[in-house]
Amino acid sequence: MPVLSFPSIQLMGITVKELIADSDLQAKGMKMISERVDSLASVSMMDLSVEAEAFGSTIKFSDDEVPTVTGALITSEEEAKNLVVPPVGTGRTSLYIDAIEKACKLITDRPVFAGVIGPFSLAGRLMDVTEAMIYCYTEPDMVHVIMEKVTGFLIEYIKAYKNIGANGVVMAEPLTGMLSPDLAATFSEPYVKKIVDAVQDDEFIVVYHNCGNNTIKMIDSILATGSAAYHFGDAISMSEMLTHIPKGTLAMGNVSPSAQFKGGTVESVKAETKRIMSECCSYDNFVISSGCDIPPTSSWENIDAFFEAVNEFYAEK
Amino acid sequence: MSVLQEISTLLQQGRAPKVKELVSQAIEEGLSPTQILEEGLLAGMGIIGQKFRNNEVFVPEVLIAARAMNAGVEILKPYLVSEGVEPKGTVVLGTVKGDLHDIGKNLVKMMLEGKGLNVIDLGVDVPPEAFVEKAKEVNAQIICCSALLTTTMGEMKTVVEKFKEAGIRDQVKIMVGGAPVTQSFCESIGADAYTPTLQAAQM
Numbered sequence: 285m286p287v288l289s290f291p292s293i294q295l296m297g298i299t300v301k302e303l304i305a306d307s308d309l310q311a312k313g314m315k316m317i318s319e320r321v322d323s324l325a326s327v328s329m330m331d332l333s334v335e336a337e338a339f340g341s342t343i344k345f346s347d348d349e350v351p352t353v354t355g356a357l358i359t360s361e362e363e364a365k366n367l368v369v370p371p372v373g374t375g376r377t378s379l380y381i382d383a384i385e386k387a388c389k390l391i392t393d394r395p396v397f398a399g400v401i402g403p404f405s406l407a408g409r410l411m412d413v414t415e416a417m418i419y420c421y422t423e424p425d426m427v428h429v430i431m432e433k434v435t436g437f438l439i440e441y442i443k444a445y446k447n448i449g450a451n452g453v454v455m456a457e458p459l460t461g462m463l464s465p466d467l468a469a470t471f472s473e474p475y476v477k478k479i480v481d482a483v484q485d486d487e488f489i490v491v492y493h494n495c496g497n498n499t500i501k502m503i504d505s506i507l508a509t510g511s512a513a514y515h516f517g518d519a520i521s522m523s524e525m526l527t528h529i530p531k532g533t534l535a536m537g538n539v540s541p542s543a544q545f546k547g548g549t550v551e552s553v554k555a556e557t558k559r560i561m562s563e564c565c566s567y568d569n570f571v572i573s574s575g576c577d578i579p580p581t582s583s584w585e586n587i588d589a590f591f592e593a594v595n596e597f598y599a600e601k
Numbered sequence: 602m603s604v605l606q607e608i609s610t611l612l613q614q615g616r617a618p619k620v621k622e623l624v625s626q627a628i629e630e631g632l633s634p635t636q637i638l639e640e641g642l643l644a645g646m647g648i649i650g651q652k653f654r655n656n657e658v659f660v661p662e663v664l665i666a667a668r669a670m671n672a673g674v675e676i677l678k679p680y681l682v683s684e685g686v687e688p689k690g691t692v693v694l695g696t697v698k699g700d701l702h703d704i705g706k707n708l709v710k711m712m713l714e715g716k717g718l719n720v721i722d723l724g725v726d727v728p729p730e731a732f733v734e735k736a737k738e739v740n741a742q743i744i745c746c747s748a749l750l751t752t753t754m755g756e757m758k759t760v761v762e763k764f765k766e767a768g769i770r771d772q773v774k775i776m777v778g779g780a781p782v783t784q785s786f787c788e789s790i791g792a793d794a795y796t797p798t799l800q801a802a803q804m
Contacts, residue, residue, distance in 0.1 A: 346752070349751075417664055421615055421661060546751045
């Protein structure tokens with residue numbers, strides 16, 4: 285189940301800027317991908333700027349890259365207390381909800397997952413990600429004020445996806461992956477858990493994504509969130525991570541998006557995919573995936589090679 | 602515990618105000634600025650760097666320690682200048698044109714400062730020419746280029762070419778890093794070193 289959405293721009297001959305501005309194109313792109321690849325689910329984009337934009341952050345857009353949040357919206361506890369939680373629908377959130385609603389109607393042979401940002405990663409973008417990590421020590425009360433607000437927003441945002449028929453969300457918390465286990469337990473875990481408790485049920489799951497390099501050290505905190513499945517990046521050993529995941533809890537990862545899907549060759553993508561599978565497929569709860577969102581301009585030869593490798597692996601067994 | 606050991610300990614804890622206070626105290630007690638810098642501030646940062654390499658501390662702890670170090674260095678600066686103390690070298694660092702990501706760059710900057718280097722941070726979205734101009738201005742020995750996007754890492758090649766055009770390519774070592782960067786990419790663009798990790802950047 286790779287996080288495969290942005291490369292649809294190549295199939296449609298459009299730019300990233302055009303994709304993120306059009307719900308029809310987003311749904312069409314997800315449908316085209318579902319027709320081309322045999323993935324476990326259809327996963328929407330990891331655009332980590334949508335929610336911050338709704339709060340008022342400045343966003344830099346480009347033709348070929350995922351949008352980026354710039355600057356800091358909040359620099360003091362007073363500003364945190366005065367931060368207004370936007371209603372769901374603000375900015376591009378309504379467009380993205382619309383896109384998933386359309387995708388759910390087009391894609392009926394597999395689950396459809398929306399992409400949302402996790403609470404600490406969102407709070408970090410509102411404070412500036414470097415400053416956010418410092419504020420955890422110097423201004424913890426301010427961080428908690430922001431965490432409560434972003435969590436409230438994310439709960440309502442995810443419920444909106446649930447209401448229009450999505451089967452779940454992939455919630456990206458990469459900034460937490462840079463924290464110590466103690467800070468993750470304080471500033472991410474309880475808020476992610478609050479979101480999971482509010483939205484997850486038998487019909488709608490949260491897939492927790494964290495591609496940080498400290499996820500093994502903080503795995504207890506990550507698992508305490510109660511997410512239905514976990515998705516990890518290529519900075520860690522997937523086989524080592526699996527020794528920490530309870531049987532019956534799905535764990536996914538972790539072919540490198542930059543080194544393989546974008547920068548690799550057909551041969552290297554296949555080799556790496558099969559290497560990970562040979563180390564991890566003895567675990568029934570493992571699902572082979574990319575380590576993170578596959579970059580928009582990754583070659584489709586490499587993406588196809590990933591799926592070919594999966595088929596070849598099982599054929600050779 | 603000596604005042605220098607206290608400075609080191611409090612720096613590791615990220616206690617910037619206390620570090621400033623103790624650096625001032627150490628100066629009043631007659632300790633040499635060089636000794637305060639090396640046995641207090643850099644010693645503490647060295648321990649943090651080692652702990653980071655060992656995964657005993659993480660990015661936030663490095664950030665607050667670096668802030669504490671910089672707070673102490675600001676107090677020491679005028680004294681170091683009057684003593685004629687010079688940094689071990691000068692680095693020009695930045696995130697390349699078109700890229701706004703800066704965590705990795707900020708961390709590398711802090712760790713290199715923790716090694717006693719003078720680091721000029723050009724910020725983000727830095728045109729290739731700016732690396733060259735600043736390098737000439739400050740007589741830099743090391744150039745550090747960071748990129749997080751696959752579409753911006755190509756600017757690193759332009760940086761290398763600009764240094765060649767300026768005739769000073771041989772006077773600098775160019776280090777490249779960032780999530781999409783690889784050793785083979787580094788070699789293909791003619792850079793001198795690829796730093797896959799923060800620890801590698803320090804070496």
